[in-house]
Each structure stands twice: as structure tokens, then as C-alpha cells.
Amino acid sequence: MIDFLPSLIIASFVGTIVWIVQISAKPITQKLFSQTWHYYTGFIPVFFLLGGSAIINGLGLFIRSILPDTGTSPLTEKVTEPYIHDMHVLPIEQTASHHPFLNQLFVSLSRLENLQEIALTAILIWAVGTIVFLAVNVKNYRAFKRSILQNSRVCETVNCPVKVIVSAHATTPMVMGLWKPIVVLPDTPLGEKELAMIISHELVHLKRGDLLMKLIVLVANAVHWFNPAAYSLNKQLNMLCELSCDEKVVQDMDTESRRLYGETLLAMLQYGVMQRNVVFTNSLCNSKKYMKRRLVNLMNAKKRNKPIIILSLVATISMVGIGGLVASATESTVPDRAVPPKAVPPKIPTSKEPQGRNVYSQLEDGRVFYYDKDGNVTEVPEMRKSISPPKYTTEELVEQIKLWLKDDLPVAPEYIDQLPQKNLDEINETYGLKLKRTKDFTTAELVELTKKRIEEGQGVPQAYVNALPQKELDEINKTYGWTLQKSN
Incomplete structure (x- = not known):
């Protein structure tokens, strides 16, 4: 149970670092890559927030386990000395400079009195915060859904594969519901072209599974409710979802049709104020703060050429790699969490003749191997x-x-x-x-x-x-x- 806290902290830290890297690179990527690329790569931090660090480290351990042993690992190199340094003790003045700060911090925390009680209390606080966060969002959704469905009517004139309703309480077109999604239209006159564009926008959300993706982001936000970056990431992904959806809808439109689509967005914005971000819903319109960006983006949206697509793929892999490196480095600072080598007894160096129990080695998992004068190895599980x-x-x-x-x-x-x-x-x-x-x-x-x-x-x-x-x-x-x- 205590191991859960370091895992949670590591996941939150790694996810935040990857998100910061994305934000820092945005002035460059915004000019090169599509909004759809920004939307989907925005889930890389979410991946690490939801345990991607453990997955990456586990994958690395698996790859190393199946690779042939080249005999050049640090462990086998150190064994060539008759007395392995893991068994030595340095004076306090020397040892302090060899351990990173995070490692010393975790070691100090592990030595606290009543560590078990402190850890359980922290986990309880985290669990309560997560439950409250989810409960509030579910409550908001249920209240919002009741409000939308109240006095609503089914729209029979729209050709759509899912149910379409008109609600007097809807201030913007939206798609609602995870299991049985419906399209909600505000109770306002809409032209045939405007209605077709709105339906196209909402169907893109449904085809891409944006409501499910939104739920995943919500879960990540709930797990890391204590991390301000998780809230910013949630808000950012909701915005990118709409931008990428606009990009998909207008990619084959001419300039005049794009202008009409932009006017439709403005008309919906003027119709009513922005609703709060509610789980299991996707609204067509955003606040005025982001509407200008959406209008500029839909007028400039264009197909990317092959070099840009390849570059975007490289950038995506690089972001995942950065997350993996940060995860590995962070994991190594936690005592007893570094990935151990394969637990195989080192070979005795042939250039030296072992005498009695003079030659021995301690693996990173704590096991000690002694060698007798005949070269036989014996494992001592506990050094007492x-x-x-x-x-x-x-x-x-x-x-x-x-x-x-x-x-x-x-x-x-x-x-x-x-x-x-x-x-x-x-x-x-x-x-x-x-x-x-x-x-x-x-x-x-x-x-x-x-x-x-x-x-x-x-x-x-x-x-x-x-x-x-x-x-x-x-x-x-x-x-x-x-x-x-x-x-x-």
C-alpha cells in the first residue's frame, strides 16, 4: 500500500513535465502541425498520469530481459575487483555527495516514525478527494441532463444516425451521453446549410469517440486532483477537441463555406452564454476568449504534406521518449524501485584466484553471492x-x-x-x-x-x-x- 504513494507522485510529476514540454514547444508546433495532432498528442501526458511510467519501465525491463547479455554491464565490470564497492562504507563526508536529492528525500521519508500511519492517512485523503471530484462531476452532469431534457422535443426533420432533440435550455448545439448519445440543438431558427454544418460537427465528435476521451481525461484529473496541471490539461484538451473537430469539418470546404461555418459559430455564441464544461457532453461553441482562435484556425486549416506528417510522427515519438526518460530517471531516485538487472550470479574473474570467501558481490536486489576457493557460488539472502x-x-x-x-x-x-x-x-x-x-x-x-x-x-x-x-x-x-x- 505504501508503494502506491511514490507511484502516484511519480505519475503526477512525469505527466506534468511532459505537459510542460508540450506547452513550451507550442509556439513552434502550432505553425507546423494540425490541431488534430495537438489534440491527440495532448493525451501523452494523460497516458503518464494514468500509469504510463510503470508501463514504459516495464516494457524497458522486458526488452532488456530478452536481449542477449553482452557481458559489458556495470555489474559484470565491477565484479573483476576482488572486493565489490557495494559492500564498502564511506565516511559521512564522502557519501553525502553521491546521492541525488530526491533519493535522499525518499530515504528520509522512509525512516519517519509511524510511516505506515502517515501513508494510510495520505492515501485516505487522496481517495476522498478523488471520490468527491468524481461525485461533483457526475452530479453536475445529471442536473445538466435533466435541465436539457426538460420540455425538449425530438427533431424529425434532420437526417442523422443518432437521435436529435431540440431543447429550450440548450444555449449551443452539443452531443450528450456516453452509452446512448444524442445531438441537442438550441430552440432557435437555423438555415439548412447551418444545420448541416452543425450536425457534421457533432457527428465528428461521435465518430472519433471524443466523449470517451473526455471521460479518460476526467479520470486522470480525478486521480490527480491535487495537481493544478491536471486541471489546465483538462481545459486545454477540451479546447483542442473543438479546434480539431472544426478542422475535420472544414477540410474539404471552400473559402465561402468556411466563412459561413464561422458565422454559424458566432451566431450560436450570441444566442446564449457559455455553459460550464460538463462531462459526457461536447458543445459546439466556446467562450469569446477562444472563439477568435477557432475562427482564425478554420480559415487557415489545410492538408499537411508528407514531410510535415513524418515530422509530426517524429515529434510524437520524441514526446513519448521524453516521458519515458523522465519516468525512468524519477523511478531510479526512489529506494528499492530501480529496475534490477537479471538476478544471475556474476562470473568469477579468471585472472584472480579466489581464496576462501574473499570474492563476493551484492546485486541491486540485495542478494549477496560468495565464492569459495573452488569457484562455487553460494547465495546469502540476509547479511546479519x-x-x-x-x-x-x-x-x-x-x-x-x-x-x-x-x-x-x-x-x-x-x-x-x-x-x-x-x-x-x-x-x-x-x-x-x-x-x-x-x-x-x-x-x-x-x-x-x-x-x-x-x-x-x-x-x-x-x-x-x-x-x-x-x-x-x-x-x-x-x-x-x-x-x-x-x-x-
């Missing part, structure tokens, strides 16, 4: 004991530490303790670090470092265990159920 790294000579140790630091890998405290002070000072000065020996940490710092390693599901260096007072060590073992023991 301290770990000791292999031994090096001073020269080998200095060289090995330099290699790790060059590759931006952490250094185990046991290695730092083994270094002569002269070599340690040289490394700190060369790399601008503040590495210090275990004995230089206070008891409080050691306790904090040990707890942090345990909470992150990593092994605790033996140097920390040996340096901890027995009382603090017993308390840690009791609290976390571990069996840390001193080696001296």
Missing part, C-alpha cells in the same frame, strides 16, 4: 554478520585504493585502518578527501554509521564492530536482530 575484506600489502593497498577512487568507488574502513598515516595523508591531499581511521570516529558516529548500513541492507565492516563498545553493540543486535560479534 560483519564482513572483513581480504588482506593486501601496503603497496598493493595504496594502488588498489587509488584505483577505487579513480573509478569513484568507496573504500572499506578496514583498508583505511591498514594504511600508514603517511600514505593516508597523501591520498587525502591528492584526492581532496577526509578519510579517517575507525579509531578517530566517536562512539556516536560509529553507532550512526552501523545503523545506517543495517537500514540500507548492507554489511557492517568488522572494524566498526570491533571499535563499538559492547553495550552499544548489544543494543544494535537487539534492535535489528543481527548477530554482530567482535573478532578480538
